[in-house]
Amino acid sequence: MTLLINFIKIVWQSLGGRVSLIIFVICILLAIFGPYLAPYDAQERSYDAADKLVRLAPPSWDHLLGTTLLGRDVFSQMLWGARPALIVGILTALGTVIIGMNVGLVSGYFGGKIDTILMRITDIFLGLPFLPFIIVLLALTERNIWTIILAMMAVMWRSTARIVRAEVLSLRERQFIAAARTTGASDVDIIYREIAPNVMPLALIGVTFALAWAIITEASIGFLGFSDPNVVSWGSIIYEAYASQMMYRAPWWVLPPGIAIMILVTAVYFIGRAYEEVINPRLKEGG
Amino acid sequence: MGQFIFKRFWHMCITLFVMTTLMFFMFRLLPGDPTATVISPALYPKAQEALRQQFGLDKPLLEQYFVYMKNLAFFDFGISFHTTRPVSEAIQGRLLNTILLVLPSMIAAYIMGAFVGAMVAWRRGSKFETILVLVATALQSAPVFWLGMLAILYFSIQLDMFPVGHIVSPGMFPEANWDMYFSTDFLHHLALPFIVNALYQFCFPFLLMRSSMLSTIGEDYIELARMKGLRENRILYRHAMRNSLLPLATTLPMILGWAVAGSVVIETVFSWPGLGLLMVEAVGRADYPMVQASFLLIAVLTVVGTFVADMLYGLLDPRIVYN
Amino acid sequence: MIKNPIETILNIDNLSINYKVGDQYAKALNEISFSISKGERIGLVGESGCGKSTLLKTIMGVLPGNADILSGKIELNGKNLLEIDSEARRKTRWADISMITQSALNALNPVQRISDQICEAIKAHKNVTYSEAMARVEELFELVGVAKSRAREYPHQFSGGMRQRAIIAMALALSPQLVLADEPTTALDVIVQDQIFTQLKQLQKEMGFAMILVTHDLSLVVENCLKTIVMYGGQIVEFGPTDDMATNPLHPYTIGLKNAVPVLGSTKNPISIPGTPPNLMLAQKGCLFAARCPLATEKCRNEIPKLNLAADLHYARCHHLPEAQQFAAQADNPEIWEVN
Ligand SMILES: Nc1ncnc2c1ncn2[C@@H]1O[C@H](COP(=O)(O)OP(=O)(O)O)[C@@H](O)[C@H]1O
Ligand SMILES: [Mg+2]
Numbered sequence: 001m002t003l004l005i006n007f008i009k010i011v012w013q014s015l016g017g018r019v020s021l022i023i024f025v026i027c028i029l030l031a032i033f034g035p036y037l038a039p040y041d042a043q044e045r046s047y048d049a050a051d052k053l054v055r056l057a058p059p060s061w062d063h064l065l066g067t068t069l070l071g072r073d074v075f076s077q078m079l080w081g082a083r084p085a086l087i088v089g090i091l092t093a094l095g096t097v098i099i100g101m102n103v104g105l106v107s108g109y110f111g112g113k114i115d116t117i118l119m120r121i122t123d124i125f126l127g128l129p130f131l132p133f134i135i136v137l138l139a140l141t142e143r144n145i146w147t148i149i150l151a152m153m154a155v156m157w158r159s160t161a162r163i164v165r166a167e168v169l170s171l172r173e174r175q176f177i178a179a180a181r182t183t184g185a186s187d188v189d190i191i192y193r194e195i196a197p198n199v200m201p202l203a204l205i206g207v208t209f210a211l212a213w214a215i216i217t218e219a220s221i222g223f224l225g226f227s228d229p230n231v232v233s234w235g236s237i238i239y240e241a242y243a244s245q246m247m248y249r250a251p252w253w254v255l256p257p258g259i260a261i262m263i264l265v266t267a268v269y270f271i272g273r274a275y276e277e278v279i280n281p282r283l284k285e286g287g
Numbered sequence: 288m289g290q291f292i293f294k295r296f297w298h299m300c301i302t303l304f305v306m307t308t309l310m311f312f313m314f315r316l317l318p319g320d321p322t323a324t325v326i327s328p329a330l331y332p333k334a335q336e337a338l339r340q341q342f343g344l345d346k347p348l349l350e351q352y353f354v355y356m357k358n359l360a361f362f363d364f365g366i367s368f369h370t371t372r373p374v375s376e377a378i379q380g381r382l383l384n385t386i387l388l389v390l391p392s393m394i395a396a397y398i399m400g401a402f403v404g405a406m407v408a409w410r411r412g413s414k415f416e417t418i419l420v421l422v423a424t425a426l427q428s429a430p431v432f433w434l435g436m437l438a439i440l441y442f443s444i445q446l447d448m449f450p451v452g453h454i455v456s457p458g459m460f461p462e463a464n465w466d467m468y469f470s471t472d473f474l475h476h477l478a479l480p481f482i483v484n485a486l487y488q489f490c491f492p493f494l495l496m497r498s499s500m501l502s503t504i505g506e507d508y509i510e511l512a513r514m515k516g517l518r519e520n521r522i523l524y525r526h527a528m529r530n531s532l533l534p535l536a537t538t539l540p541m542i543l544g545w546a547v548a549g550s551v552v553i554e555t556v557f558s559w560p561g562l563g564l565l566m567v568e569a570v571g572r573a574d575y576p577m578v579q580a581s582f583l584l585i586a587v588l589t590v591v592g593t594f595v596a597d598m599l600y601g602l603l604d605p606r607i608v609y610n
Numbered sequence: 611m612i613k614n615p616i617e618t619i620l621n622i623d624n625l626s627i628n629y630k631v632g633d634q635y636a637k638a639l640n641e642i643s644f645s646i647s648k649g650e651r652i653g654l655v656g657e658s659g660c661g662k663s664t665l666l667k668t669i670m671g672v673l674p675g676n677a678d679i680l681s682g683k684i685e686l687n688g689k690n691l692l693e694i695d696s697e698a699r700r701k702t703r704w705a706d707i708s709m710i711t712q713s714a715l716n717a718l719n720p721v722q723r724i725s726d727q728i729c730e731a732i733k734a735h736k737n738v739t740y741s742e743a744m745a746r747v748e749e750l751f752e753l754v755g756v757a758k759s760r761a762r763e764y765p766h767q768f769s770g771g772m773r774q775r776a777i778i779a780m781a782l783a784l785s786p787q788l789v790l791a792d793e794p795t796t797a798l799d800v801i802v803q804d805q806i807f808t809q810l811k812q813l814q815k816e817m818g819f820a821m822i823l824v825t826h827d828l829s830l831v832v833e834n835c836l837k838t839i840v841m842y843g844g845q846i847v848e849f850g851p852t853d854d855m856a857t858n859p860l861h862p863y864t865i866g867l868k869n870a871v872p873v874l875g876s877t878k879n880p881i882s883i884p885g886t887p888p889n890l891m892l893a894q895k896g897c898l899f900a901a902r903c904p905l906a907t908e909k910c911r912n913e914i915p916k917l918n919l920a921a922d923l924h925y926a927r928c929h930h931l932p933e934a935q936q937f938a939a940q941a942d943n944p945e946i947w948e949v950n
Contacts, residue, residue, distance in 0.1 A: 120301070126541070127302045127590045129548040129582075132566060136310075136582050139570040140317040140324070159541075212428065219430045220552050224567055238433055242556070247436065248444045258433035265428030507716035513672045514711075515731040515780075516703030525730070526719055533721070604721055605764045 007204055010278045017274030020267035027264050031086040034079035042080035042232040045071040059252050066252035068237075069244040077232050078256050084233035085215055085264070088149055092214035095153040097206045100160025101199065105191050107161070108168025119165070125158040131220060138221070144228045148221060152214055160206040167199050201279045208272030212265045219261050234261050291601055299594045306586050311355050314579055315348065324575035327368035338366070364580035369572045374580045377565065382584055384454060385550050385561035387468070392481045393546050396488035401535055403489075404496025405528045411501065420494065427490035431549060435483045435556035442479060449479040452558035480557040484546075491542060492535055499531040506530070536600040540593035547589045562588075619787050619820055620669070620707070621645040625682030627664060627673070627844075635678075636890040638664045640844040642682070643917075646788065646820050651811075653831030653852065654824045655867065656841035659887050662824045663712065665841075666790045670709055671699055687787075705735045708781040710791040714773035718765040725761040728780045735784055750779035755809060771802040778810065788820045796825075807834060828871050832856050840864045843888040843898040846917060850924030860926035860934045862903045865941045881944045897929065904946050905930045905937060 011017035040046065046067060047053055053071040057063055065074035107118040137151040171177065172195070180194045221227050222235020223242065234257035241247035241254045314324040326338045339345055346354075358365070364374035407416045426434070443451045450456065454476050460467040467473055503509065504527055512522045551563035558564065562581045569577035601607050627639035638661045646652050654662055667673050669684060671691065684691045686706060691699060711717040719727055728750065729743040738746075748758040754775040765773060774794060781789050791810070795803040811834060814821055823835055831838050831852060838855050840848040840863065848861040859865045866883040885902035897915050900906040909929050917927045920934075928934070940946055 120298075123298065124302045124305050127544070127586070127593060128306065129544060129585045129589045131548040131551050132563070132582050132585050135551065135566065135570055136313070136578060137317075139573075139575075139578055140313060216428070216430055220432065223430065223432050223552060224555060226570065235430070238430070238436070242432075242436060248440055251440065254433070254436055254440075258429060258437070261433070262425055262429040266425045269424050269428060507711060507713060508719040510667075510672055511709075511711055511717045512719070514670045514703055514709050515734060516700045516705065517730060517734045518700070521730070521734070525722075530719065530721060606720060606766050 003200055003204070007275060011271050011274045013278070014274045016270045020270040020274070023263060023267040024271060027082060027267075028086060030079060030082040032083075034082045038073075038076035038079040040073040040076040042077050043072065044076070046073060047071070058250075065256050066250065068240060068250075068253055069246050074237070074253055074256060077237050078234070078260060080232045081234040081237055081257065082260070084145060084227075084231050085218055085235075085261070088145060088152075088218040088233075089211050089215040091149050092152045092156065092218075093207045093210035095149065096156040096210040096214075097160050097203050099153060099157035100206065101164050101196070101203050103157065103161040104164025105168055105195060105199070108165040109172060109187070109191050109195060111169075111172075115165075118161075122158050122161050125155060126162075128155055130155055131217065134217065134221065135224065135226060138226045143226055145231060148218065148227065152217060156210055156213065160203065160210070163202055163206065164199050167202050168195055171195055171198055201275075205272055205276050205279070208268055208275070212268045212272070215261065215265050215268070219257075234258075291607070292598065295594055295597050299590055302590050303587065306590070307356070307359060307583060308352075310579055310583060311352055314575060315351070324579075325365060327366075327371070329368065330371075359583075364583075365576035367569075367577050368574040369569070369577065374576050377577065378562075378580055378584065381560060381562045381565050381581070382588070383468075384559065385547070385554070385563060385585075385588070388477070388480055388484065388553065388559055388561055389546050389550050392485040393488055393543065395481075396485045397492050397535070397539070397542075399485070400489045400492030401496045401528070401532060404493040405500050405523070405531060408497045408500030408504065408531075409523055409527065416497075420497070423490040423493050426487060427494070429487075430552075431483070431487045432552040432556045434487060435480065435553060438479055438483045439556070450476050452476075452556075454560050480553055480559055484549075484553055487549075488542070488546060491538075495535055495538065496531060499534045500527060503527050503531045533600075533604055536596070536603050539599065540596040543592040543596055544589045547585060547592065550585075617648045618645045619648055619687055621683070621685040622669070623683040623685070625665075625668065625684065626680040627661075627668060628678045628680055629664075629674075630676040630678065631891070634891050637894070638677070638844050638890060639668065640894070642844075642846055644839060644846065644849060646822060648787070648820055649814075649818050650820045650837065651814065651835040652820075652822050653835035653838045654822055654841065655826060655828055655831055655838065657887055658826055660841045661844040662841060663792055664844075666709065666792050666822070666824060669707060669790060670703060701735065704731055704786065705784045706786055707788045707790065708784065708786040710774075710777050710781045710789060710794045712792045712794075713797060714770065714777045715765070715797070717777060718773060720765055723762050723764060724768070724776050728761075728776075728783055731780060732783050746783065747779070750783060751776075753782065753813065754779045770798050771806065774798060774802075774806055775809075778806070778813075782813065782817065782819075785817060786819055788822070789814075790822050790824070792824045793826070794823075828867050840867065844890060845898060845927060846925075847899065847928070848924075848926045849917070850921070850926075854921060854924050858921070858924075858935070859938060860920050860924065860931055861899075861928050862905055862930070862934070862937060862941075863899050864926075865934070865938045866902075866947070869941050881942070881947065884947055885949070897927075902947075902949060904949055905933060906949070 008021065011021055035042075045053060046063065055067065055069055055071055057067040059066045063073050063075065065078065067073055068077070103118055103122065107115045107122075133155055134148075134151045137154070138147060141147050177190060177194055180190050185194070218227070218233065219235030219238070222233045222237075223239045225236075225239050225243070227233060227236055237257040238254060241250070247254045325344060326335050330338070344351060362375050364378065366372070367374050367377060370377065403419070407413070407419060439451055442448045455467055455470065455472050456476075459470070459472055508530075509522065509526055512526045517525075550561060551567060553559065554561045554564040555567050562585050566578055566581035566585070569575075569581060622645065623643050625639055625642040626637070628635045629638050642665060644652075654665070656662055664673070664677075668679070669691075673679070679692060682692070686702060691702065694702075718724065725744060725747045728747045729740065732738060732743040732746055733740075736743075744761075747761050751758040751761050756772055756775050756779070760768075760772075765776075768776065774797075778794075794810075795806055798806070807830070810821075823831065825831060835852050838848075838850065838852045839846055840855075840861065842863050848855065848859070848864045850860075855864065856868070859868055863883070870880050870882045872880045883902055888898045888901065894914060896909075896911040896913055897903070897906070900910040903910065907929070913929070915927045915929050917925045918931065920926050920931050926934075930937075
């Protein structure tokens, strides 16, 4: 918890970080309250006074961002769609980093054979084409938000593992680790009490990058039509627009979800970068 | 150097072996019926039986595995559920199409990214720099398929400058052949996906090169180069840029992997008949042998790309090879 | 002021430098004046952070972007380097003044062959072919005592001492008139350090270049240099013949520095001066050393001392010069340094 507060404090120091944090918090609030604010249900079809479906209506006061081919309100869909993007993003990022960190810690701390084996496995995962592999997994299993999260976690831990391992290798030789060893602390104690807190900053950076990736990947899966058909997400809005072949006549349909993803992910990147610049001063501009 | 190449090559082989094995077990074990992914349920029972015999599906799993590996060695990926023709027929040409889309745009993006990133960092602190960093981050954050859609919307539909998709105009080349790849029609179709992909791929090397340069500029050897009285251009190109390229080269395998993986969405948006599109269509039709084959080829492309990128890094950084 | 017009090669006059840090300024060099003659060896000592590297970088003309030259002249053979255009300035670098840098490991480009790093320095100033430059590199390697067969290797293949020798070879490549050496051996062990200094002195005699040796180790200066400059907080606080300064130091800071050097065969423990270097961001009111000086009085805190001639060719910046000798006698007592 103090780590998180510290993280926010550091990010808050820079202008870019501050703006990005605010954007991120707004997105989270949208994900929580969006569905309650939405004027229509995500799948609800709108009919006009003459009982005709309101197809591809441009933005108006009734439909702030217009309607889709099937007469659904784009603005409401946008509000509903924030939730899957963030749930998938955050859970995947956390899971990814937890797996990656543990692999990195164990691999770096024990070294030797364990290290070699774990790193060979990591290398193999690094060779896996990311999105295609997830698509294969989804093709073979049920398509819902949980399989998507699991499929992404199954691949994405690889980069965190590498970064954390490198850090552990350098930490292992430090004084305080040797000191802990002579007092007879167990390996588990040393790994989780002495080393882990020191790699947390790196892990946090890993969380931000994983988050950015997970959000984009979730959207890509949605766009390819492999996400849960019952859940509206920003990616699936783009998919429907694309699949309808009508999007070229209705820019209000395709623009909002893409812009939303772009803004959210940009904010996440800038948060990560603001933190990284303080943690790793070498990156600081002009430094 | 020889030892370095050999070791990397060996690792590549292991990776490929493990991946193909992984694929085998995933396709046989994940769905309920292990034969469901090999034999089309749409076939007549008799035909199903014949195939079951041919692939040894009535044999134990391990034996099936050996049959599978042997078949792979002869590029036999089984029969497509959709076309009921051998998968290897459909795959032909797809690999080349994907490479032609991904590789040139990757190379262009890397060269441009490295160059612009270096220039911007060298004269740091300009307004232009701030704007470019913001734009690149935003571009990188946008879904690439969405960028592709916008590009089609504007350049193809609004301005009518480029075709909406596909690799050549329909009917131009009924048989895909070499002439096709040298036709202006092909280049015309390639242009827009190339630009979109290159622009998207540009962001990462650009941002990385910029921050890499900013830290290289502070190095002692840059100061020494200046003290030696070298000309500014030589310091920039031979020392600052040359050394800042190292992190770029380190990440090249990863980026290449992303680019190949990302081809799935780019190809879908532009209806580009590459491996990615093939795979997406195959998943949609539950054409498992096709899914498996296209995935394996994408994986091979990634792994071989990684290997080549590793070699490139060995050339750039003598410390790797000699240690 | 301190000038010998006859065979002076470098003359620095009233040089002041600011570093901009945030929206504040740090006065890194404060009215520095001295000159160096042909073939002369001058030692430059002072705690780390006192501005030694800044001075050398100013002479080389490679100050970082946040540095500002406030005043002063740097005359090389009578020509002010601060006034000539950048191309002329580039040409004087390395050809006339070269530098042996602090950290040989970081100063060499890790991915370029050492021979190429020296060749490019030669080719930047002379119109020679690659093989001519290469021949010179091999000659230099022999000169500094590294097998010439190893010239084409990369820095990581060299040991620390060899890297330092390579840097020396590089510095001598164009037979400069003046070589600046910035703590050339701090990263090396004592034996290698010794070997390298012996060799450097030897080379200096043969080639006749002048040298400024920067170090925070007073004993190195005593062994190697005829004149010594002591810097404190960006100022020269004492300047004079090394012999004279060793036997009869005048500034309390120099006396303190001398105390901090372990004496061979002596049972006395070296004592370092308590306290921290002055904050260069603050405007100077009195003597910069006053806060750590046992002799400091009201006058020291309020009046900036001038660099005064105290003995033959021996200058010091102190209000209490007459008390120096007496103070030096008791300076090995740690208690006397406990100011405040
Ligand atoms: N690029 C810089 N920007 C700001 N301050 C600097 C810079 N370089 C050096 N300084 C400051 O100037 C002072 C002198 O530094 P330096 O010349 O490196 O000292 P020395 O070589 O004697 O250790 C120090 O207080 C240092 O902190
Ligand atoms: Mg220094």
